[in-house]
Amino acid sequence: MNAPYKMPEGIILSAQNLKKSFGDNEVLRGLNLDIRNGEVIAIIGPSGCGKSTFLRCLNCMEDPTSGSIFFDGDDIADVRININTHRENIGMVFQQFNLFNNKTVIENIMLAPVYVGVRNYRQAKRKNGWIKFGNLFRKNKKDLLPLPTTPAQVKKQAHERAMQLLRRIGLEEKATVYPSTLSGGQKQRIAIVRALAMNPKVMLFDEPTSALDPEMVGEVLDLIKELANEGMTMVIVTHEMGFARETADRILFMDGGVIAEEAPPQEFFSNPKNERTKEFLSKVL
Amino acid sequence: MGSLSSAWNVFYEQMITKGGYKTALQGLFTTIEIAVLGLVIGIILGTLIALVKVMPKNNPAVKIGSVICDVYVGFFRGTPMVVQLLLGYFVLLPMLGVSSDAVVVAIIIFGLNSGAYVSEIMRAGIQSVDPGQLEAGRAVGLPFWPAMLKIVIPQSIKNILPTLGNEFIVLIKETSVVSFIAVVDLTKAFKSIGDATYEYILPYVMLALVYLILVLFVTYLIKLMERRLRRNERTV
Numbered sequence: 001m002n003a004p005y006k007m008p009e010g011i012i013l014s015a016q017n018l019k020k021s022f023g024d025n026e027v028l029r030g031l032n033l034d035i036r037n038g039e040v041i042a043i044i045g046p047s048g049c050g051k052s053t054f055l056r057c058l059n060c061m062e063d064p065t066s067g068s069i070f071f072d073g074d075d076i077a078d079v080r081i082n083i084n085t086h087r088e089n090i091g092m093v094f095q096q097f098n099l100f101n102n103k104t105v106i107e108n109i110m111l112a113p114v115y116v117g118v119r120n121y122r123q124a125k126r127k128n129g130w131i132k133f134g135n136l137f138r139k140n141k142k143d144l145l146p147l148p149t150t151p152a153q154v155k156k157q158a159h160e161r162a163m164q165l166l167r168r169i170g171l172e173e174k175a176t177v178y179p180s181t182l183s184g185g186q187k188q189r190i191a192i193v194r195a196l197a198m199n200p201k202v203m204l205f206d207e208p209t210s211a212l213d214p215e216m217v218g219e220v221l222d223l224i225k226e227l228a229n230e231g232m233t234m235v236i237v238t239h240e241m242g243f244a245r246e247t248a249d250r251i252l253f254m255d256g257g258v259i260a261e262e263a264p265p266q267e268f269f270s271n272p273k274n275e276r277t278k279e280f281l282s283k284v285l
Numbered sequence: 286m287g288s289l290s291s292a293w294n295v296f297y298e299q300m301i302t303k304g305g306y307k308t309a310l311q312g313l314f315t316t317i318e319i320a321v322l323g324l325v326i327g328i329i330l331g332t333l334i335a336l337v338k339v340m341p342k343n344n345p346a347v348k349i350g351s352v353i354c355d356v357y358v359g360f361f362r363g364t365p366m367v368v369q370l371l372l373g374y375f376v377l378l379p380m381l382g383v384s385s386d387a388v389v390v391a392i393i394i395f396g397l398n399s400g401a402y403v404s405e406i407m408r409a410g411i412q413s414v415d416p417g418q419l420e421a422g423r424a425v426g427l428p429f430w431p432a433m434l435k436i437v438i439p440q441s442i443k444n445i446l447p448t449l450g451n452e453f454i455v456l457i458k459e460t461s462v463v464s465f466i467a468v469v470d471l472t473k474a475f476k477s478i479g480d481a482t483y484e485y486i487l488p489y490v491m492l493a494l495v496y497l498i499l500v501l502f503v504t505y506l507i508k509l510m511e512r513r514l515r516r517n518e519r520t521v
């Protein structure tokens with residue numbers, strides 16, 4: 001494996017020459033994207049051009065056919081990398097919400113933080129066990145690792161954090177209900193804070209409002225805008241042009257498996273250069 | 286009417302006075318024993334096979350395991366239970382040179398047979414859960430197995446349990462063929478009661494009733510369990 005990749009200053013995630021095929025169908029034909037810290041990127045483009053596929057490659061929900069994705073010093077497209085620990089730092093929000101149906105709202109939010117916290121505790125304990133065993137034979141005793149928070153503390157903290165997130169979106173009274181009883185807008189906002197509970201460094205949204213009734217689109221977009229204002233790094237696939245123009249720092253137009261055009265929103269919408277972009281915008285605006 | 290009352294007298298004498306009820310109870314016990322233990326073995330085997338089948342096929346060991354499972358499931362679903370019993374008892378056992386109680390053989394064959402069916406029930410149950418559920422679990426950083434155990438499998442139980450109950454009922458009824466390898470089950474017991482008196486009406490009607498009651502009882506238990514599982518889904 002190569003030496004750890006040195007990310008250029010200020011870049012948090014970098015896709016390089018990313019390609020993805022499904023069988024003979026080459027969906028992504030070599031995309032490059034550097035995502036800057038705190039940047040909000042909106043991806044638009046005609047249906048079937050590979051927006052979802054691109055987004056899903058960024059956290060390796062789809063394994064890229066070739067190319068690299070650098071995140072936290074690793075090429076996460078490399079199958080030898082433990083993708084799970086990296087995914088803890090990449091939040092993802094789905095069109096269909098995908099709340100865990102067998103868990104209450106608060107359990108949905110707590111699941112991953114508790115899993116990771118308990119796992120870290122167990123790992124540290126196991127390592128200490130080996131150190132203690134080694135110490136039986138050592139002259140210079142090795143120090144034990146400091147133990148991270150205990151599972152009970154992990155759960156308590158995760159619960160507090162989850163309640164705080166629920167209060168933030170005004171749904172604290174829904175903490176103990178199952179997702180099936182919620183409206184689409186509520187589900188999606190909870191899905192967003194579920195991702196937030198892991199304190200991700202970057203968040204990926206795949207058409208977060210496309211499955212919502214029109215009257216609920218606003219509440220979800222408002223929450224995403226709030227996150228943008230707080231400096232969250234985000235990549236958002238969307239058909240909401242008004243939202244993209246208002247919120248994004250950069251618009252990517254995808255077509256034919258490549259990024260056909262990219263520009264800040266002002267320039268992108270008022271002065272598109274690519275013919276396909278013009279054609280697309282004339283249809284959706 | 287006369288003949289029925291005399292038939293009743295003959296049956297009563299055979300059952301009570303001559304101790305036929307003991308044979309019947311013994312047979313009932315054997316039937317339940319084979320069905321229950323067969324199902325237990327079947328659930329264990331079926332779960333293992335289903336897990337192999339739903340694992341991501343990105344390593345050769347899983348692929349080979351998956352092919353072996355296919356062959357196994359194909360054989361046990363593709364041949365009649367009676368044939369499997371005969372093969373087990375009259376072919377495999379002598380070939381291996383071991384002697385074993387016919388009931389044990391029946392339990393093992395029923396276990397192997399139901400393992401094949403249960404694996405399909407479980408695989409279907411797991412695959413009926415929206416793939417978005419696993420995806421969301423993986424997206425927050427859970428590895429494959431924790432995501433399956435915490436999210437997908439609990440949701441699949443709801444789909445699996447009723448079908449599994451059905452499989453148990455099928456097993457109970459299918460035990461009626463074990464007399465082919467000389468096991469005395471419920472059917473064989475009542476047949477012998479009939480044989481002793483050449484009076485078959487009451488023994489066989491009774492036999493049918495006992496199976497029916499058994500099956501209705503199991504059906505009731507399944508309903509009960511289903512209701513408990515559903516409750517989990519409701520609002521607080």
Ligand SMILES: Nc1ncnc2c1ncn2[C@@H]1O[C@H](COP(=O)(O)OP(=O)(O)OP(=O)(O)O)[C@@H](O)[C@H]1O
Nearest residue numbers: 022025027045046047048049050051052053054207
């Ligand atoms: N798992 C898959 N297996 C095979 N083909 C796939 C798979 N996922 C996507 N594709 C194909 O890849 C192409 C791009 O799909 P993708 O979902 O990325 O498009 P999209 O831009 O997100 O479209 P939309 O706006 O409709 O969501 C399509 O032709 C689709 O059929």
Ligand SMILES: [Mg+2]
Nearest residue numbers: 051052053207
């Ligand atoms: Mg899409």
